Amino acid sequence: MIVAFIQRAVMQGIPLLFGSTGEILTEKSGNLNLGIPGIMYVGGISGVIGAFLYERSAGGNLNPFLAIFIPLICSILGSALMGLIYCFLTVTLRANQNVTGLALTTFGVGIGNFFGGSLIKITGSDLPSINLTKTSNYFKASLPFADDLGWFGKVFLSYSFLAYVAIIVAVIASYFLKRTKKGLNLRSVGESPATADAAGINVNRYKYVSTCVGSVIAGLGGLYYVMDYACGVWSNDGFGDRGWLAVALVIFSIWKPNLSILGSILFGGLLIVHNYIPGLGVSTQEIFQMLPYVVTIIVLVFTSMRKKRENQPPASLGLSYFREER
Amino acid sequence: METKAAIELKNITKTFGSIVANKDVCLKVNRGEILSILGENGSGKTTLMNMISGIYFPDHGQIFIDGKEVVIRSPKDAFNYRIGMIHQHFKLVDVFSAAENIVLGLEEEQKFDINKSAEKVRQISEQYGFDINPNKKIYDMSVSEKQTVEIVKVLYRGADILILDEPTAVLTPQETKKLFKVLRKMRDNGKSIIIITHKLHEVLALSDKVAVLRKGEYIGTVETKNTNEKELTEMMVGKKISLDIERGEPKNPTDRLEVKNINCVNFEGVKLLDNVSFTAKSGEILGIAGIAGSGQRELLESIAGLQKLKEGEILYNNPKTGEVDNLRDKTPIQIRDLGVRLSFVPEDRLGMGLVGNMDIIDNMMLRSYRKGKSLFLNRKKPKGLAEKIIEDLEVVTPNAKTPVRRLSGGNVQKILVGREIASSPSVLMAAYPVRGLDINSSYMIYNLLNKQKENGVAVIFVGEDLDVLVELCDRIMVINSGRITGIVDARNTTKEEIGLLMTKTDSLENQGGEE
């Protein structure tokens, strides 16, 4: 049972991991992108649209490569576009980040649910619902021998490729931020854009690139959710509040993507732990689902009280940068 | 043949609007030479250096590097000509280590490896005798360490010409001594160093040549070994200019505010005010002279209840009740509740004294809105006051509902001073009230201060123009690095005397510059 619990926790955690890794990269540039939930919806639905169109045009015979490639590219493009909208408004036009982010979430969730509900009608298809089991099967493919390796295989090797992508991306992001020159530059943009500017760093370019890349990564979380977790079935609002949970995870992992790997599994576990505690009433389960948020608040309060400088949000988070000219 | 100067400026001129910041400035620095640029606040030193480092672009004039004419349009161009500037306000990322800050934004060929960079930082430090830990975080550093990081940063980038903008303003004498030692070492290594300062003894102790600026104009360059403090002071402050500010005799001055041995430190433990004592009398203007950042702001804020004191007392002799109140550790509200009528015109007009986005009427209320038990604001009186000030002080504004942010500097100041005077204070403190104002507005402010003096107010005036201080004030107190170096009678003093007090280093402590 513990093995199954861990497996489910990981699967719950992967979309959060994608989301939080993307948001960490974004926040490190000083952009507090509250549009992440919307972006994850768009990442999911773009993949769905891609897969839907491909499944229809290919008839019954799907090319395994294309079946993965097309939804993936669609998802990436969709989320990147969302990131661009956010950047254009907040970086180029210096709009308020909170308002822009919330509008982006409204917009993104709207896009997701709209196309999710209307795809069938728009295309005039006679399919009863969007059910992309075929595509999903390709996404869900895991190592064939995983099950033969007992608990080890189940805990570590039983997941689909996107899950490993999530972990690899988080590790790379962590390495990028900590060990590379560009990562250093990016962090300086989020901490003190004026300093970065004076050092010859193109502040706006860093904000744009990191926010768009961050959006793409977050969008993959949406794709993973539909294609893998939900077995290719899109249901409106099915993704729920996972986007906000991803934002919470950023705080929980104090802006460190590698901590976010563990954090996501922990959050995933907290989300489903009520299923594994015997004798729990339905109502109590709801209290358990509160845990990730409570834990996040505790972390937030704790870090602000402790005032350890490394664990604070990037110093210029939420502020637009404008080089005053004389 | 003459050796080619490392950097030479010819007839550099820069104007901002109608203000001439630099006029026909000529400078020349050779390799292995230290040049000091000496001048009072606002004499154009920093503007000049900003042109060399690519932040501003000159209107006229030429810059030569190693004898070749160059155009410097951006900090990056300056880097390419191996010019490095250490600004007065450090540009560092707090949560980064020294080494990370040093390599920030640098495009290096080899792969990024912070340990290797740290190693290189260590090498540079050893070469010049810096004491710096490359892995230490900036937020853990003292001001002097941060400055060291800035210096190493430009050296790391291969700078041959270093410009330091008032590097000693924030340092203790011991730290200054250390800094001068490394600067000399750099000079001996063939670097050219330009140091902006207004401390005479430092100039004499460190530099090979001194260039003097006064109010944007280039006065001349002298060899340090052929000059002395007196000559430099004269060059710096210039001949006395008569301003014809009226000055009445104080009418029966009585002690109004007694400041006794106050001490104040910042969060890093650096002393901002060091055992300051003085008395402000009713019916007189007490001038405070000093280099910018010598503790003037902290002094006024301590009196106004905005600064925490470590030691000392601030006693107020209440003319109405005859009682003596101690203002130390009181909030502005508590001070007002004591019946102390204290007005304060802060240096930062829009950031502190006024709210830029609010209209004139609402800004009038800042001091008075609390009056009365009503939950609601009474805009009638402030409106009347606003209109009165607009009329009396000839404020140029469309109407009283205009946000003060939209007014010009002089008009903003009239609003602020007008409000502070309106509460008929018994003590009026004004920090740089004429900074950035045109002649007419300045005279209006002088007249207002004089009128307050006639009314028996104890006026404390922090100024930077010595001519004004000498003609306006009754007594002038000189502050230097948080200490009072002298209180002189303004009627019987000279600018030179004040200038020397402003730059004098305390004899008790070791002189920073001397070997």
Next chain:
Amino acid sequence: MAKENAKEPLFHIAKRPAIIWYKAWIIRIASVVVALLVSAIVTVLLTGENPLNVYGTMIEGAVGTSRRIWSLSQDIAILLCISLAVTPAFKMRFWNIGAEGQVLIGGLATTACMILIGDKVPSALLIVIMIVASIVAGAVWGIIPAVFKAFWNTNETLFTLMMNYIAIQLVSYFSYEWSVPKGSGQIGIINSDTEAGWLPVIGDKPYLLNIIIVLIITLIMFIYLKYSKHGYEISVVGESENTAKYIGINVKKVIIRTMIVSGAVCGIAGLLLVGGTDHTITRDTAGGRGFTAIMVSWLAKFNPIYMILTSFLIVFLQKGAIEISTKFSLNDSFSEIITGIIIFFIIGSEFFINYQIKKRESVKEVSE
């Protein structure tokens, strides 16, 4: 030699010193017009209908019948109420994005009163208790992040965001605890037989009371912000904390007090939703209005009177878009897309009000 690589951008951006008010409004209105055009294009692409038809449908959907007008007004009232609630905090630059949770918790408190003591006290007393409970609950939800912000500078955006979900889960919990029938997770209409705790209906207009209450709150909030000493302090703290200290305002106190106000008004919104219209509570009772309200308040430049307009704009669009989606067999979420587009344009337009783009004067040649 260095001349060739000397590049200066042709355009540069400078802060506008001032803009005449009508110019600012021209820019804003222009942005709404452009946004409507873009929305029209999107709609046409998706439906293939004549855009005029589409807009006709929209107006029809929003104000076509008197029932629709009432429902529109009711929705405006609730959104307006929440927008008013977040405004004092926003004016203080305290980014309270926790209105969603503050509304829900106010609603939950109302629900609790209706269920637990609905049949024990007389109806009038019950309603008084409900009012007090909802206000207190909302205020408590507001005060928690405020205290941490005031004393430890804890990031309020993230804190209030998390508080939303705690409130949502609490509602879910009680939805099961009090569900009818047991275990269904639905509370259903509370006291449907006795109507205990239902806010009274004026005439036979079910939403009129809500609308009147919100209008009163609008007026009070307008006066509070503009004419009260508290409102003045909020402005000063929001504009410049330094000035606030200079004149001796206790910034911590103002932060906490303002968030109590903010939370309390959210609590009232919860009361109106549960006691006045829904007579039940679910996770979706606030329905994202806590977030939309932020945009409404922002678009209105924190002016309560303008907020009537902006909340009307948003709700009108939503209602209209829902009608479009029904008529053309699309999905309700269409309205969210349109709302998003319009907000993008309006917040983007602020840039052109605050900044101007100047062409750089030709750079002077340097004599060589």
